[in-house]
Every structure is written in C-alpha cells, then in structure tokens.
Amino acid sequence: MTKSVVVKSTVGLHASLAAKVVQAASKYNVDINLIYNDKTIDVKSILGLMSLAIPSGENVVIEATGDQAEEAINDIASILSK
Secondary structure: OEEEEEOOOOOOOOHHHHHHHHHHHOOOOOEEEEEEOOEEEEOOOHHHHHHHOOOOOOEEEEEEEOOOHHHHHHHHHHHHOO
C-alpha cells in the first residue's frame, strides 16, 4: 500500500518532525518506507529520514506492508501534512 503526501512544515522534514514520524511508525508492526527523489528510507530510522533533507512543499510517497499498513500510512501522512 502506498500514499503520496506533501510535506507541509515550513522548514521541511526537520529533526523534531522526523522524531515524531519515527515515534508514530514504531507503534506499528509493519514495514514502512518513505520514498523521495528515488531514495527509499526506513521510516523507523531517524538518521535515514534526516539524510533525505526534504524541504517544505515536496511530495513524498509512504509505502507500507503488513496488517496495520493503512493505519500506519495514514498516521504518518497526517504528521507530515500538518
């Protein structure tokens, strides 16, 4: 399952936002990745997320597999689109 979302934070995917994403993703027993500029990163890795340096307004794809994939994707998407 995948979902496209726009990062709306005015400063992009910064450390505080990345920490919230990792914390939310860790609640689910799913494999969940974030895809940006042809790079795929495990959403449960804060260093991986930070390495993407995603600016505000950029489109990313969240991809997850597992029983809670839809719930996990929607949770992560809501954090990124605030």
